[in-house]
Amino acid sequence: MLKNVTVELIFTGNELLNGRILNTNSRYLCKKISNLGASVIRIITVPDDLELISYNIKNSINNIPSILIISGGMGTSFDDMTLEAVSNAIKKPLLMNEKALEYIKINYEFLKKIKLLKDFKLDDYKKKMATLPEGSIPLYNAMGAAPGIMLECKTPQNAETLILCLPGVPSELKSLFRTHIVRIIKEKVGGNKYIKESFFVEGFIESEITFLSEKIMSEFNNEIWIKTFVKSPHIRKAIEFEVSSRGLEIPTKEKVKNTIRRLKEEIKKRNGKIL
Template sequence: MNVAVVTVGDELLAGRTTDTNATWLCERLADRGATVERVTTVPDRIAAIARVVNEYRAEYDAVIVTGGLGPTHDDVTMAGIAAALGRSLEEHEEALAWLEEDGYSRAELTEGTAALPEGARALHNDVGVAPGATLEGVYVLPGVPTEMRAMFESIKSEFSGTTTHLVEVVADEPESALLDRLAEVQDRFDVSVGSYPGESVRLTVESTDEEIAEAAAAWLREHVETA
């Protein structure tokens, strides 16, 4: 399952807020065997959200969008999703019923709190107020990390794929000196190899077969200087 992640927020683009949502989602999706092929941040503008979501939903099995939910002036994500899907925004009766069960009367809720694209399935916000939504392979989650994580947990079963096994080896050699060993381990084993330099070089070997991944890592440990 190929997935794109879109995070929404002017504050992300200005560097005022760190985008932890994308990293967390990528980790959880990888754990489930789904492949994230695109992570994009867009501003709080309906046209920008609609353009990116419309492009990605044609390319990927699912698009997860986080941020910009609620009734305030800069919460325009639902409108952007509706525009991308050619739907109108409507008050969602099921979402309103959930909120009432949580102790919110309709009179207390700001207008637009439960406005979702027509035909969407509402996603209940167990630790917040504004509901999420899913429709046509697009999943819309809150931007508040605690709310986003709780909501994703409620839908994680809808994301799947072939689980891969990753093993790490730390090498105490310059990355440029490792090129021959990196090429050879890929010739010997059916693995993907990553190389990430820093104070030392972190090497990763990844395979859908755990035994092959472990064997490739063992071969590397024998053939590189380890930290």
């Protein structure tokens, strides 16, 4: 059986917790990561507080995910503290990274060239974005100034977690994800695929057929996940059955197909209408 690649997500920023900003990055990452065959097992949102960010990073590493993605807090502002929090959590010193500095210079020189910036001075605020925990590999950010970072760390259980830090600006996060993170996750996942199919039925309210999900899942040794979705639980309208599983592509597709066949058999027995 292929290894299940697990991912935890940490989002930083007061603006996410006070309702000013909708966290669209969370949905984007969960959808993309799942489609690549990995499993998001936990999402945490923390305020701009160094101690709390450090604590939650340490806590996540202790949970031994294959990958820990931290979004936000990578810029020049006083409340951008993700790099320092990672440094504190894994006890690695912050060091000036020449490659990260080079990436930052390239982006600011480009802004100067296209006249969006009058002058470019490499001050301490900009250098902050290149001051990374020891052992970090910077990831070039084509959409903004702050590079992402990739860093392997040992867990307390002597396992390994890959830490990935990404800017919180959605356009930058998406660009870095497409350019760097997709490849990284694919390498870890190997031949694992996430297969998902759905169909709709009429003639029931959800409570009348919810037991079918458990019944059929147990038939397949709980290697399949069945979820129902309804617009209103009290109205006899269409119910969506979503069937999903992870594994090697061909056998997993077959398993999903057989699960749907069994569900449809049981629904027809109960005079349900399959749309």
